[in-house]
Amino acid sequence: MAEYLRVRRGRIGPADVGLPTGPGIRRAPGLRREELAALAGVSVDYYTRIEQGRETAPSDAVLDALARALRLTDDEHAHLLALADRAAGRSPRRRPAAPRPVGPGLRLLLESVRPGPAYVLNETNDVLAANPEGLALMPGLDDWPPGRRNTIRYTFLHPAARTVFADWQRVARNCVAHLRTVEPSAPEATAALVAELSAADERFAALWDRHEVLVKRGGATAFDHPQIGRVTLPNEILTTPDHGSRLLLYQAAPGTPEHDALVLLSMTAEGAVAPRTDGP
Structure with missing residues (x-):
């Protein structure tokens, strides 16, 4: 504080x-x-x-x-x-519910919003679940083991993020401001992620020291994607208080170029899934 x-x-x-500024030069x-x-x-x-x-x-x-x-x-x-x-040693006034495993209802929702890329995230943006389009929208995210998948870690540490986010500086700043916002209610998880990213990227450390805060409520993100090209996608964030998590959904109205791009992304994601070979 x-x-x-x-x-x-x-x-x-x-x-x-x-x-009034007053006479003389201020030392700070x-x-x-x-x-x-x-x-x-x-x-x-x-x-x-x-x-x-x-x-x-x-x-x-x-x-x-x-x-x-x-x-x-x-x-x-x-x-x-x-x-x-x-x-003061008091409990946070906006204390989140204890996180629970992603249940079948949320997993069904991830499927029902396709071809919209969607993710279930916890407070510090660990990816608890995602549909195929969600993984395809951030190239290389699925190369990491599930326990390492985190959209803030991806933004700063995955080389693909610097090009796939058309305005990387804006995305990075918003990520850090979000992390500052959830720090009081998730201090241990935040501290671990901050220590990792500060040691790995001086740009993260500089943004962290700015003490900016931001509650994410949806908006739009511009992508420069290797499969679907340059596209700006609106997004919505839905909270799930019973599970201590959030649903991040990118979408576009049918009949628009953006929706066509999502259909192409979905086809790309499906094509990337290797067929099962259970037997001869």
Whole structure:
């Protein structure tokens, strides 16, 4: 929480909140502690204790005031509250349900949305299940053993990701912001993935240090795919609270070039499945 507040304070300037910059050159970018404290209506000493980690249980009213002063979005505000809960030793307020194995209902859903690529993901984006189009949309993902398949790991560590995502920088930034968001509710899994990716890719480490947060709610992703070419696919994210997982679905309206591309992807995926040879 303390580090998050320091980073966010450094990313908002006096002019952003209607304060004069004053004479002289500032030694560091962003608001001074006394400026943020004044905007939030708390004493400088109290805010300093929070930012130095000596005050670990500020009230929700104080946190709300700091969020307003820092111009945090709703997602960023929720993240600050979650960090405060963890600092105070409280259970996260958005505690997820315990994960369960992917049941037959979700597996049937993966089949029913074909040719739309679809995945069942846990909080940290481990791929718990996927349909053939989902594996084909991210070339090389199925080369990894099931326990290693993770869309964030794929984005940073698989060489195919740098070309298959037409706007890799945007995808990478969103991945890291999502991981920051779920950190308070999945600290152990997040820490393990962050340690692995930070050691392997300095770009991940730099993005992680930005402390950006994002709750993924669907959107569109542009792909430059070796089989279906350049295509932008809308996606939806459906939560399954009883299983502690999410369904990520890419889709396109029938009759559109994007849907034709998905049909081609499905044909490619089916063709990649080797026939069974149970006997002569």
